[in-house]
Amino acid sequence: MRASRLVSILLLLQTRGRMTARELAGRLEVSVRTIYRDVESLHAAGIPLYGDAGPQGGYQLLDGYRTRLTGLTADEAESLFLAGLPGPAAELGLGAVVTAAQLKLMAALPVELRDRAGRIQERFLLDAPTWYREREPLTYLPAVADAVWNERRVQVRYRRWKAPQEVERRLDPYGLVIKAGRWYLVARAGEDVRTYRVSQILDLQPLAEGFTRPEGFDLAAYWQGYLAEFEAKLRWGEAVVRLSPRGLERLADLMTPGVVAAARQTARPPDDEGWTQVTVPIESIEHAMGEFLRLGVDAEVLAPGELRDRLAGAAKVLAERYGSA
Template structure:
């Protein structure tokens, strides 16, 4: 452990130049006193490290000195695939390992490439979650990731959308996917590969038995096919809607991508009234009602009849709520004027 810390200290100075004892202590998560001892040990071993005294001082290496002790460990090399995702890496319990891998990689680069790497870090950032969505609580993510990495069977208690709501499954984990801030476990269960939302895992236990992995399984290809099938299976009905051009444009920002895409592809010509007729995929009458309400009076449902009736009822109740309130206010104002006149 101490040897790894000494190497990290050396690489920090090599990559960043002069650093104070307090800065080194913060990076290494140790006390300042420990930094003093580590610097002394490096100096005693022949590393040309020296200190500048005073408020602007700090430790630095002799100009031109570079170590070649930058070999990555297996875990560190693996985390480099997460280098653009420090948040997800931390969720997987790999934040410190990723930081160590990046430091070693940075220290091993010659000056020009190292500067370019720093510019990339300063100018590009990946924010995985979608807008207006907080990260989902995934208390069992580390256990699930451990099963994926170690290729061990995983027994989970899982909450699903249909009855029975809670089920127990023994899974062969195949991979983890981060989709718009949501983690999904791709796993083999009863000779069928499918995806499970990690936030819905209520309990997870790693088993001693090795997991099974189908031959030639490719995680990226499976995920592409699965998401396409899933989106098609969710939207089991269609609604015919007459809407304004502006409403069709707003669907891009207000609706799930599949609903917006189909509506655009199905849009007919714009009439003299500035409206067009299109087809919108929906999951159910209730779902279509909730989603299409976002467009307000700029959209009129033509079909199916059940959905149109739902909107008719909604608009009637809204009219009672708002117009009725205005009438009540008007009646109350009239009564108040009558009282004033009588006095």
């Protein structure tokens, strides 16, 4: 554990430059006193590390000193080759760059780690997009990524779901997120930070003016909040449903994670027929009809009454249609 921490200190100073003992302690989740002892050990080992006192002080490696990747464990080396997704990298125009980086990393690894990392690529493939969906057109993804990286404003023509469908927006692009094979741009428009689907960008013009990214903006935290808010908006109401054992089993394959979680939390003990009653969120009557029809005879909606009546009407039409056939 301590040897790994010493390597981590070297890598942090190599990549970030000067850091205080308190900053190092926060990153490595140890006490400041532990950092002092570690630094003394690095000095004793001959590492060209020096520190300056005062408000602007901190520890820093001697200019030009670089450590080698000998601190990688087998698990760490393997995880690096699992982390790169070839599909998204290619969409960003970085496919060749990722391949070159992996080749350089492979060459720098000791022989025993090189063999294990190579086996990862032979045995595991990460395919991010979901099933039954064609790849979206991503004409402007490289330009969006360039604007995000270089903090440049862009003017876009964007297609949205509500009227007017085509709108013009001047955006400060903060970050890109890939979710289930779809790319989303997180950007400021006016006073609001919003999310835009990259495939819905109809035209994009890079602007000469830059912008200042807000200090402390956390892309991952924003995205989690956005997902929670999006899911909450979808919940129009609730439905009480009886599910057969087979229907309960199929729920995870046919419904969203929120519906599945709600079903598990509200499930009553099975009745005499083995059916389970659950209460789940629904987006709308129309949307819920399509969802529960997918379960066929393995589901019975008890409430709301409007949804039950609509499903009964659909079942009657289907029975008449196939009965006549």
